[in-house]
Amino acid sequence: MEKKVIVIGGGLAGVEAAYQVSKRGIEVDLYEMRPQIMTEAHTTGFLGEMVCSNSLGSCSISSSSGLLKKELEMLDSFFLKIAEKNRVPAGNSFAVDRMKLAEQITYELKSMRNVNLLNKEIEELPEKDIPVIIATGPLTSWEFAKSLTKTTMRKNLFFFDATSPIISAESIDYTKVFYASRYNKGEADFINIPLNENQYNDFVYDLINAEKVEIKDFENNIFFEACLPVEEIAQRGEKALAFGPMKPVGLIDPQTNKMPYAVIQLRQDDTKKNFYQLIGFQTRLKWREQKRIFRKFPGLENAKFERYGRMHRNTYINAPLLIDRFYQSKKSKNIFFAGQISGVEGYVESINSGLLAGIFASKKILNKPLYNLPEQTASGALINYISQANWKDFKPTKFTFGLLPDIKVKKINKRTKKELKAKIAIEGLDKWIKKADI
Ligand SMILES: Cc1cc2nc3c(=O)[nH]c(=O)nc-3n(C[C@H](O)[C@H](O)[C@H](O)COP(=O)(O)OP(=O)(O)OC[C@H]3O[C@@H](n4cnc5c(N)ncnc54)[C@H](O)[C@@H]3O)c2cc1C
The missing domain is CATH 3.50.50.60 (FAD/NAD(P)-binding domain)
Structure with a gap:
């Protein structure tokens, strides 16, 4: 041989x-x-x-x-x-x-x-x-x-999975977000966007009602549980996101000295810190909907999307x-x-x-x-x-x-x-x- x-x-x-x-x-x-x-x-x-x-x-x-x-x-x-x-x-x-x-x-x-x-x-x-x-x-x-x-x-x-959006660092308004790691473990490496209860509820409403990319031409509409799109999690109950990818535990907003109702975390995506990725925000929302909804987050009003979240085949x-x-x-x-x-x-x-x-x-x-x-x-x-x-x-x-x-x-x-x-x-x-x- x-x-x-x-x-x-x-x-x-x-x-x-x-x-x-x-x-x-x-x-x-x-x-x-x-x-x-x-x-x-x-x-x-x-x-x-x-x-x-x-x-x-x-x-x-x-x-x-x-x-x-x-x-x-x-x-x-x-x-x-x-x-x-x-x-x-x-x-x-x-x-x-x-x-x-x-x-x-x-x-x-x-x-x-x-x-x-x-x-x-x-x-x-x-x-x-x-x-x-x-x-x-x-x-x-x-x-x-x-x-x-x-x-x-x-x-x-x-079956289907979805990827999270990536935002350009220079387009973030840093006066509205804070750097921290959960429970202050290690360096304060993550950018955190705090949401109050009203902001969170508005977001969940937006997600559920937003236009999504249709699933067609494929046999099944099955998502992998560990990589569920945010809108899919939102469908499972109004607090599902606050207990999932948007959980605030271990994070204190320095502006209020309190734990926010919910948090969106962003993680550095490259060594030069040019890009940040929304953690756990895999999505199959249409791109214009991502721009409309994610730009409502404090600090992301002028966010530039380096990559939108999207669906993929598996x-x-x-x-x-x-x-x-x-x-x-x-x-x-x-x-x-x-x-x-x-x-x-x-x-x-x-x-x-x-x-x-x-x-x-x-x-x-x-x-x-x-x-x-x-x-x-x-x-x-x-x-x-x-x-x-x-x-x-x-x-x-x-x-x-x-x-x-x-x-x-x-x-x-x-x-x-x-x-x-x-x-x-x-x-x-x-x-x-x-x-x-x-
Ligand atoms: C969009 C997407 C997002 C994902 N996100 C994550 C994540 O965030 N975290 C995580 O842990 N996992 C994630 N996964 C799952 C998985 O961990 C990755 O896909 C991982 O890259 C799988 O490794 P692999 O080597 O099997 O496939 P790949 O890394 O995709 O490598 C397969 C390679 O084969 C090549 N190829 C395909 N067909 C042919 C052919 N006929 N001839 C020659 N070359 C071919 C492709 O170009 C590709 O380079 C994601 C998957 C996808 C699709």
Whole structure:
């Protein structure tokens, strides 16, 4: 067998997979269709572009994304190493300058001797006797998605997500907002827009009655729960936003010395602080409606929208039917899936699955045994879940502590329990790294 792996898609999962294969001395053909063919969400031709939020989540290992990042670090994640060099301040969160990060990832991968970057859309699965990692993401090109339906996917599944607007920093009226991090944890990195009860109620009314982008031409109108559009949350009850993305707890408005009724938080989107993103404000409102409604927020009266929130398509396979615990197709052992298309959800999860698919594909080509990841690890729990969930109702899944096996300890609070689970996960992964010779 030729000692080469093909990676299709140079997004978060694809670049990580390509690096892992390459660092094991195996040649990689990495196909990325951008910039010739763009997706609905990417804006550059760079590899590893984060299309929406610039945050990789919390850094605390007792948080889901924190533990997953810790495991990525232990597994020598390429994406995380470069991300570290492009961090921007965001309290206890790991936020980055998305563009600089993507530019550097592209540069680094292009400089690797055994990585061949081919800017070309793949329309059909290559018929070669070598491992292929499919990492074409939620916005997999139509041609390729169609051909996958014929070969590997039992059924094409689509649902919708939405992205948040980004505002130019110079267009914000800073006399009406305040800088703070929740509970004053870390630096005061976020811009906060305080709302009183009337302003909040007016906003909820506006949202519910605003014109939205119609959903058509697709099979389902299903939103992913962790990325619900604000107007969808507003529909669920008048206080739903105040308990969700607009919750004010831990924030005191210095002008009134009180906690506001509700808050809109803005997070720095680039190192130069030119742009800020409305946190949790994914939306499918029509653009003119976004301008009309969000400009009613104090401080945003003259906001310039660098990017409006928008809807997007999400393509993924029915993982429990199609893949095993090595992100490997059950039917065709040369095919691996990685990233969002494999049935995981989120940046960190996509990087994690790319990393593992890269390792497993390399092991296969080197005729080395594959070892199951311990279920006590975040990485193991995630692939266990997506490969064994109920296929009838399968949806892309984020890692949560709930996926880890329970531990029986008496009188312990939730946080301490998570810390204990995290410790077990780290020890388990350490053992696996040694046993599986990673
Ligand atoms: C609009 C949007 C917003 C999102 N926001 C967030 C968020 O804020 N936070 C979060 O955690 N997750 C978010 N996600 C979910 C997910 O984490 C990201 O989509 C993540 O980038 C998935 O990584 P991936 O590698 O699977 O796909 P991608 O990073 O999208 O990479 C797939 C790559 O494959 C390429 N490609 C597609 N088809 C072909 C083909 N036929 N031939 C060659 N190349 C091809 C694409 O151009 C792309 O570069 C969002 C998803 C979308 C679509």
